[in-house]
Amino acid sequence: MKHIVTATVVATMSLAIAGCDINDWNQKRIAKNAVAEKLRDPESAKFRSLDVFGPHGSIVVCGQVNGKNGFGAYAGFERFISEYEGGLVRLESSWGEGFERAWEEECRPAS
Template identity: 45%
Template sequence: MKRTIATMVAIAALGSALAGCDSDLEKEAKKAVANQLRDPDSAKFRNVVGGQGVNHSDTVCGEVNGKNGFGAYVGYRKFIYYPDGTLSISSGQPIQFMLEYMEECPSKFWPAVRS
């Protein structure tokens, strides 16, 4: 019984440690996105995932929040980062960006559109 509990605790600890690990591409994406903000150090990320988009290229998608010139957070905006350094960040909800996001960012809410 003690061995089972110790094993479960070790597995939970390892899972928690690995959950915070970002791939190199995700780290690169976060740096590129943060550098586009007025205050890069204020960047807060959520829902950051890597995957393959329609063109079968790796992408990193997620949401970022940052501070404006008055020091207030402006709200989360979606982003798409490609391995070649191309970056798209939404401003509002323009239909073209949302279509690109749906194609390039696999999600539990919609499958990536495949051709």
């Protein structure tokens, strides 16, 4: 039990030193799990460029994901938007023409 507490404290301190808000880290973790579940091979998910935004009072995580396709090869990174703590996931490849507008509105810092 002592090792678990120590590991948690070390992880929390590392995030604080790196300037990463614990809430942002948790939101990213939730979003990564939700996005991975939308992929053909969830275990293969690789993420990059994750950012947390709060447009219109809701939390949105935007980023890029790469996963394996039906042939077992990585398909290439694509953008995603995860809202409502992972309840709504939009992948660029399956969302259609409205994705670009949503990305522009929801995945930019507030001015």
